[in-house]
Amino acid sequence: MQLRGIYIPISFLGLFLSMLGLLVGSFLNVLIARLPANESIVSPGSRCPNCANSIRFYDNIPIFSWLVLRGRCRKCEWEIPIRYPVIEAMCAVAFLLVFFRARHLAGSPDLMGWYLLHGLSFMALLLAISVIDLDHMIIPDGLSLTGTLFGLAISFGAVEATGINWQYSSVGALVGGGTVLFVAISYRIVRGRDGMGMGDVKLMALLGAYLGFASVPFILFAASVQGTLFATLWWLTSRPNQKTTDGSADMAGVVVAEEQESVGMLALPFGPFLALSGMQWYLLHDVLPQNPLIMNL
Ligand SMILES: [Zn+2]
Structure with missing residues (x-):
């Protein structure tokens, strides 16, 4: 592709974006740890959660450092959870998928830039929101509200690249948020407890x-189906055996089984399934209608 008269092979851009994905993923790890605790996301720099020693830049290279250190802190040997490099890798993969969708815009770098800004910020926000929701069952406003405003703001510049104008975007935000709000309030009235949160x-x-x-x-449909499927599988596989091998009742197991009497009682966050379905729509919505199975629904 041509950028200000300079020819850049499109594969270079793909390589650059996967590197950027690793770096952003590394930053998301910081966000995920600090946002729910209301800590600053810029200072102090990266620290070992165990010994609080600051981490040198060469020990903070996404994935690579984790492999070199064999998953341990250089100072205190604390085992660094595998989710750190996994989140970095997921972010890189997500960025690459956005890049593959944007390739048709290689002839017009301006549109490509807007398309990437829209897609990459979307993926990064959803990744951070999903992991925080899984960890704490909360979604920080700093991500969800800021993200909503950012998505609206981008629509003004990115409309030619994405086809989503500001009217379409703001109605989407109102109808999307409004529908879930309606379901959440109805559920609260009918069942007397919270099913979905703000x-x-x-x-x-x-x-x-x-x-x-x-x-x-x-x-909404895909998130409900996938959430229910996952909850059912989770319930089936995590239901403890009530008898141990010697035939005596496993008391701890019985208590857990009573607490989780039905699938509907499972405390699973819904956010990750909304995020997953949003990514599926983003990546597949123009591929899906060509599928005869979906056409006939
Ligand atoms: Zn340490």
């Missing part, structure tokens, strides 16, 4: 703002 409302507003009005039905 975090899910704001996350759905973010998804609607980034993807536009048409994505909302698919995301």
Whole structure:
């Protein structure tokens, strides 16, 4: 592709974006650890969560350092969880997928730039939100509300690249957030307890703002189906055996089984399934209708 008169092979851009994905993934690890604790995300620099020694830049290279150090802190030998390099790798893969979708814009770098800004910020936000929701069952406003506003703001510049104008984006945010708010309030009235929280409302507003009005039905449907499937599998596989091998009752197991009497009682966050379905729509919505199975639905 031509950028200010200089020819750049498109594969270089792919390589650059996967590197950027690793670095952003590394930053997401910091966000994920510090945002829920209301700590600053810029200072202090990276520290070992165990011994609090600051981590040198050469020990902080995404994935590579984890492999070289064989997953241990250089100072205190604390075992660095595998999720750190996994999140970095996931971010790099997500960035590459956005790049592959943007390749058709190689002839017009400006559109390509807007398309990437829209897609990469979308993926990074959803990745951070999903992991924080899995960890703490909360979605920080700093990500969901800021993300919604950012998605709306981008639509003004990116409309030619993404086809999503600001009207489409703002209606998407309102209808998306509004639908989840309606479901959450109805559930509370009928069941007398919270099924979904305000975090899910704001996350759905973010998804609607980034993807536009048409994505909302698919995301809600796909997230419910996948969430229910996962909850059922989780319930089936984690139900403890009530008898141990010598035939005596496993008391701890019985208590757990009573607490999780039904699938509906499982405390699973819904946010990651909304995020996953949003990514699926982003990556596949123009591929899906050509699938005869979906056409006939
Ligand atoms: Zn340490």
